[in-house]
Amino acid sequence: MNKYELALIVTAKIEDEQRAEVVEKCKALIERFGGTVTGVDDWGKKRLAYEVQKMKEAFYYFIKFEADSTVPAEIESRVRIMENVIRYLVVKQDEAE
Numbered sequence: 001m002n003k004y005e006l007a008l009i010v011t012a013k014i015e016d017e018q019r020a021e022v023v024e025k026c027k028a029l030i031e032r033f034g035g036t037v038t039g040v041d042d043w044g045k046k047r048l049a050y051e052v053q054k055m056k057e058a059f060y061y062f063i064k065f066e067a068d069s070t071v072p073a074e075i076e077s078r079v080r081i082m083e084n085v086i087r088y089l090v091v092k093q094d095e096a097e
Contacts, residue, residue, distance in 0.1 A: 003038075003093035004072055006030070006063040011084045012045055012055060022084050023061055026075070033074050035067030052086050064093070 010022050027037050043060035052058070072090040079088045 001036075001066045002069055003064070003066050003095075004035075005091050005093055006065065006075065006079075007087075007089045007091065008061040008063065008079070008085055009048075009052075009087040010059045010061065011053075011086055012057045012059060014084055018084065019059055022082065023063070025082070026061075026063055026079060029075050029078050030063070030065045030067065030071070033067065033071045035065045035071050037063060037065045039064040055086065058086060 006026060008023070008026060010019050023040065027040070030037055041062040041064075043062070045057055046060050047057050048055065072092075076088065076090055079085055
């Protein structure tokens, strides 16, 4: 099992419940493909480095998980089509951490 981190940037134009729902869907995806979620960091609303879809601010979430090497591709393919996610990235964590 490898350690990964899923970075999500969620639109600021939705309600709190909908944002929580997006994070829960991502956690459910990880578990559906055999991964285990080890933590979720909520960075809150931050200013974007550049305007994306006419938005200047968005909510940042970092979901840490352990999974097989095939899981990140499966997660990315599903997160790509989520309506309220404007950017995402799955990164493999170093073994030293």
